[in-house]
Amino acid sequence: MAVKMIRDVIRDTIDEEMARDDSLIMLGEDIVGGNGSAGGPEAIGGIWGTSGGLWAKYGGDRVIDTPISESAIIGAAAGAALTGKRAIAEIMFADFIGVCMDQIWNQVAKFRYMFGGKSRCPIVIRMPYGAGYNAAPQHSQAIHQFVTAMPGLKVVMPSTPADTKGLLTQAIRDDDPVIFLEHKFLYAVKGEVPDGDYTIPFGHARQVTQGDDITILATGMMVGMAETAAKTLAQDGVGCDLLDLRTTSPLDEEAILDSVERTGRLLIVDEAPPRCSLATDLSSLVAHKAFASLKAPIEMVTPPHSPVPFARELESAYLPSPDRIAAAAARLLSYRRG
Amino acid sequence: MQLSRDALTRAYRQMKTIRLFEDRLHDEIALGEIAGFTHLYAGQEACAVGVCEHLGPDDYIISTHRGHGHCIAKGCDVEAMMKEIYGSSDGLCKGKGGSMHIADVGVGMLGANGIVGAGAPIAVGAGITAKSNGTVSICFSGDGACNQGTTFEAMNMAVVLKLPVIFVFENNHYSEHTGEAYAVGAESMTTRAAAFGMKAVKANGIDFFDVYQTIGELIEWCKAGNGPASIELDCERFFGHFEGDPQRYRGEGELERIRAERDCLTTFRTKVTEAKLLEGADLDQIDEEVTALIDRAVAQAKTAPRPTPADVTQDVYISY
Numbered sequence: 251m252a253v254k255m256i257r258d259v260i261r262d263t264i265d266e267e268m269a270r271d272d273s274l275i276m277l278g279e280d281i282v283g284g285n286g287s288a289g290g291p292e293a294i295g296g297i298w299g300t301s302g303g304l305w306a307k308y309g310g311d312r313v314i315d316t317p318i319s320e321s322a323i324i325g326a327a328a329g330a331a332l333t334g335k336r337a338i339a340e341i342m343f344a345d346f347i348g349v350c351m352d353q354i355w356n357q358v359a360k361f362r363y364m365f366g367g368k369s370r371c372p373i374v375i376r377m378p379y380g381a382g383y384n385a386a387p388q389h390s391q392a393i394h395q396f397v398t399a400m401p402g403l404k405v406v407m408p409s410t411p412a413d414t415k416g417l418l419t420q421a422i423r424d425d426d427p428v429i430f431l432e433h434k435f436l437y438a439v440k441g442e443v444p445d446g447d448y449t450i451p452f453g454h455a456r457q458v459t460q461g462d463d464i465t466i467l468a469t470g471m472m473v474g475m476a477e478t479a480a481k482t483l484a485q486d487g488v489g490c491d492l493l494d495l496r497t498t499s500p501l502d503e504e505a506i507l508d509s510v511e512r513t514g515r516l517l518i519v520d521e522a523p524p525r526c527s528l529a530t531d532l533s534s535l536v537a538h539k540a541f542a543s544l545k546a547p548i549e550m551v552t553p554p555h556s557p558v559p560f561a562r563e564l565e566s567a568y569l570p571s572p573d574r575i576a577a578a579a580a581r582l583l584s585y586r587r588g
Numbered sequence: 589m590q591l592s593r594d595a596l597t598r599a600y601r602q603m604k605t606i607r608l609f610e611d612r613l614h615d616e617i618a619l620g621e622i623a624g625f626t627h628l629y630a631g632q633e634a635c636a637v638g639v640c641e642h643l644g645p646d647d648y649i650i651s652t653h654r655g656h657g658h659c660i661a662k663g664c665d666v667e668a669m670m671k672e673i674y675g676s677s678d679g680l681c682k683g684k685g686g687s688m689h690i691a692d693v694g695v696g697m698l699g700a701n702g703i704v705g706a707g708a709p710i711a712v713g714a715g716i717t718a719k720s721n722g723t724v725s726i727c728f729s730g731d732g733a734c735n736q737g738t739t740f741e742a743m744n745m746a747v748v749l750k751l752p753v754i755f756v757f758e759n760n761h762y763s764e765h766t767g768e769a770y771a772v773g774a775e776s777m778t779t780r781a782a783a784f785g786m787k788a789v790k791a792n793g794i795d796f797f798d799v800y801q802t803i804g805e806l807i808e809w810c811k812a813g814n815g816p817a818s819i820e821l822d823c824e825r826f827f828g829h830f831e832g833d834p835q836r837y838r839g840e841g842e843l844e845r846i847r848a849e850r851d852c853l854t855t856f857r858t859k860v861t862e863a864k865l866l867e868g869a870d871l872d873q874i875d876e877e878v879t880a881l882i883d884r885a886v887a888q889a890k891t892a893p894r895p896t897p898a899d900v901t902q903d904v905y906i907s908y
Contacts, residue, residue: 275716311720317748322741325709326716329725332698333648333717352738356703357710364689365699366672366681367903401904425906453908500908 278340461489638799655700705736732763793823
């Protein structure tokens with residue numbers, strides 16, 4: 251097993267899949283970079299370093315640098331995918347989904363349904379998301395709650411290098427549209443990555459820590475925070491069953507319910523604001539299907555109902571943290587029916 | 589371009605099929621037989637057929653909310669289309685799409701579309717495929733969609749990537765209920781398309797032969813690797829924006845005048861009979877056959893199987 255950073259895992263996985271499948275193309279802003287400039291092509295290789303070298307290897311007909319035109323990027327990927335290609339579209343910041351929402355929501359997500367099951371649109375929309383870089387309200391958001399709510403899309407949120415490889419390979423080979431959410435703050439995270447062909451089926455949560463006292467559900471960057479909190483709690487003898495959901499659509503309901511039925515306590519950590527969110531959705535699921543198991547009210551650790559702020563102090567206050575997670579765990583454990 | 593007798597016959601049959609399909613829908617909708625929103629294409633037949641008579645199954649088109657004509661012209665099955673509009677589970681899209689979303693990717697028809705201007709970016713993607721297999725991608729839009737940002741993005745990207753995409757703007761002079769003279773800020777959509785750096789021409793959308801000739805040249809030009817092109821077709825919409833539209837934005841006598849003086853089917857008949865390319869009797873024969881086809885399609889649609897509640901959740905995903 252090689253040890254790699256997540257950004258390199260993404261690049262290498264795309265490389266392997268492009269080598270394996272001639273029909274795979276990739277589009278996005280500055281994924282090559284430098285076109286039309288004195289520096290020449292490959293001056294950038296993607297602002298996140300996730301596509302360096304691919305243009306030189308596969309050429310401009312397959313690694314397509316686009317103007318800043320998010321609707322046209324998604325539409326072009328979709329049109330190519332409808333007509334026999336596989337396509338990876340990169341939206342430079344997930345926040346830009348607002349520009350191309352129609353193409354994602356009304357077009358890509360609905361083609362197969364509207365067309366009576368007679369079309370196929372194998373497209374992966376990669377979107378770097380999330381806070382942690384003081385990038386302010388329009389470059390820091392989590393957007394999984396919107397796309398998870400859209401029938402017709404699959405939504406993937408890897409948190410480790412190994413999962414990034416397995417889930418991205420699966421996403422590229424999937425025949426349905428997939429939103430692949432890469433947390434910007436995790437790009438430099440290193441870890442072991444399986445060699446060779448490696449896929450992880452969607453809808454299967456990863457058990458991060460095992461315990462019988464509290465179930466913790468998390469995705470993306472929240473997984474690491476929850477793991478840190480779980481280690482602290484373990485020192486106090488509290489066992490956390492931490493599940494990394496990996497995909498929010500499809501959702502591993504079985505793993506969630508099995509765990510809650512065992513622990514009787516649920517703590518959800520989510521990077522999106524709390525209203526109409528993944529956290530409320532999971533809370534509703536458990537309240538409905540595992541009500542009798544619950545020993546305490548469900549706890550949610552989320553940002554407040556506000557945009558992501560800029561200043562360091564404000565962004566830190568906005569985001570969940572291991573301390574806030576541990577505090578919520580303490581509330582769960584100390585709860586007594588009145 | 590000289591057209592054979594067979595080609596002329598086929599073109600007329602296609603145009604007549606669209607006209608009678610739409611006329612019949614107009615009647616059936618008035619009877620309350622059909623659910624939802626329907627936007628009829630009657631009046632613009634020379635545009636769809638003039639373009640699509642050049643295309644094979646591996647060429648792509650994408651359409652608009654006013655899409656029946658493009659579907660028929662590109663080869664979608666007329667009876668399956670009628671069943672779809674009636675909401676049957678035997679419809680072309682199993683009753684999931686209806687009038688505004690008829691598609692048959694298998695014949696290169698990438699969908700009517702309920703969102704004005706949404707087709708242009710998708711046509712660019714089909715253009716990526718077309719570039720790799722020597723075919724062409726056609727984006728049908730109207731004078732309404734020509735003002736959408738998605739259309740601007742798509743035109744620019746097609747130029748940047750030098751793709752074989754043709755933006756066909758059918759200018760029926762109304763974006764929904766607002767006149768082109770108000771809503772298109774540029775001198776014309778053609779001068780605007782030219783400003784994007786593509787070849788941009790106009791043709792008479794009432795005249796099948798002018799459309800056919802002009803688009804034929806553009807297709808050759810695009811397939812030769814010269815990048816995208818645009819064509820503005822001056823045409824008329826014989827019905828409202830949607831069925832039920834009282835059309836109060838029309839001038840007095842406007843509908844009667846355009847139906848009398850600017851009917852592409854009448855124009856076609858006059859041209860081919862005066863030039864003795866086809867006899868009036870040949871065309872009458874086609875009229876009868878098409879009438880029978882539409883009668884049969886409607887009769888079948890009215891008795892076709894209906895979807896069941898269990899169908900609601902089918903075909904959301906291939907696997908989930």
